[in-house]
Amino acid sequence: MLAAVTHSPEQARAALELLSDLRLRTAPHTSAARMLNTELRQTFRVKRPADALALFPIALGQRPGDALVTQALLEWSLALGLHAAINLADLKATRQALGELVTHLPACEGRAGAVFAWSRRARDVTEAMAALVGRSPVMDELRTQTWRAVFTDDVRKALALRAPHRLSVLITGEPGTGKEIVARTIAAGRGPLDPEGEEPGPYVAINIASLTPALASSDLFGHVRGAFTGSTQDRRGLFHAASGGVLFLDEIGDASAEVQVRLLRTLQEGTVRPVGSDEERRVEVRVLAATNRDL
Missing domain, CATH: 3.40.50.300 (P-loop containing nucleotide triphosphate hydrolases)
Incomplete structure (x- = not known):
């Protein structure tokens, strides 16, 4: 496991060069290696790594030629949560839950898609919440409930949260107060994530x-x-x-x-x-x- 932390454009470039070197060491014919190349490039098009605390751990598979990005995109998505004003305790709990998921995923090509699906959902949620600039008890509760609704690690809570996420919602407010931003945040948190299920x-x-x-x-x-x-x-x-x-x-x-x-x-x-x-x-x-x- 290798991690690189970036705080500046120079460090970001160095981390990317390091990742490029790791990609060259993987067998190009494996689907995991292809996914590594594609998904990582797509992620960096969305966010500039110099703007956030970005972690890039790379896990090498158990068999020669297998390169499975697990913690890389998960940690990247969670790092974006720092910009979304997520409660620190929630962030730590979520990080632990996702880490446990990765631990139980076999390091093989066949499960890589589930990891990337989870990561993309985390990225969508954190980006939606980052647009919520309001500071009030109601807005803080919206952030917290959105995050927990998607990433709860309690199966019973997950089942209980599915029903409310089908309810219709009316958002009221004066023009220019960000009603659609709130709607996008609610939509991003539509129910617990099933990494083996279909995309939202x-x-x-x-x-x-x-x-x-x-x-x-x-x-x-x-x-x-x-x-x-x-x-x-x-x-x-x-x-x-x-x-x-x-x-x-x-x-x-x-x-x-x-x-x-x-x-x-x-x-x-x-x-x-x-x-x-x-x-x-x-x-x-x-x-x-x-x-x-x-x-």
């Missing part, structure tokens, strides 16, 4: 005020061919585009009465009926909405 679904955002009133229902719920003049083909709509993920409806207070009725039906039944269709289609979407009005 998409995050789709739309400002209701930007929709043409006559076509708002079609944009949201879709339509079938021939539903109205000019509808030459079926359209799935934004609810289907966000399937398995989160749909953020900004300025929900501007929704027309027709859209409100359709939206209420979707929230209650979990189905959408495209314009012009007689059939309802089930959708698995969590709805987040925001408004500056007193609804």
Whole structure:
């Protein structure tokens, strides 16, 4: 195990050179080596290592030619948490939990994808929370609950947290107070991470005020061919585009009465009926909405 800590651009470059040297020592034909090259480059495109405390431990596999990045990206993601004002105790507990995961993962190519999936999720969450600059008990609680909801190491807590992460949420506040930033943070923490499971679904955002009133229902719920003049083909709509993920409806207070009725039906039944269709289609979407009005 080798670790390099960077505090300056010079040290960052030295660490990258060291990692490049390690990559050259791995067998280029192994999938783990290819993943090492690809994932590390992608990570550095997202964040500049000179701006944070970046740890780069590299674990070599048990067999010749195996290079499995385990702690490297996990520690990198956790280091980003320092910028997200995460409680130090939570950060230590999370780091320990992720470290235990790595310890139990066999050092082989087949499990590398699970480690990278965990790391990408950690990076997404920390980046979302880093945008929360507000300081208040409510904002601090949002940070803490988001982090714990994703990275809890208690199976019972994880199961208990799954249900609330399907609930719809209405975010209220004056214009310019960061309602969508809060929505992105909530979306990033949508349920405990299963490193062996599927990637989180998409995050789709739309400002209701930007929709043409006559076509708002079609944009949201879709339509079938021939539903109205000019509808030459079926359209799935934004609810289907966000399937398995989160749909953020900004300025929900501007929704027309027709859209409100359709939206209420979707929230209650979990189905959408495209314009012009007689059939309802089930959708698995969590709805987040925001408004500056007193609804």
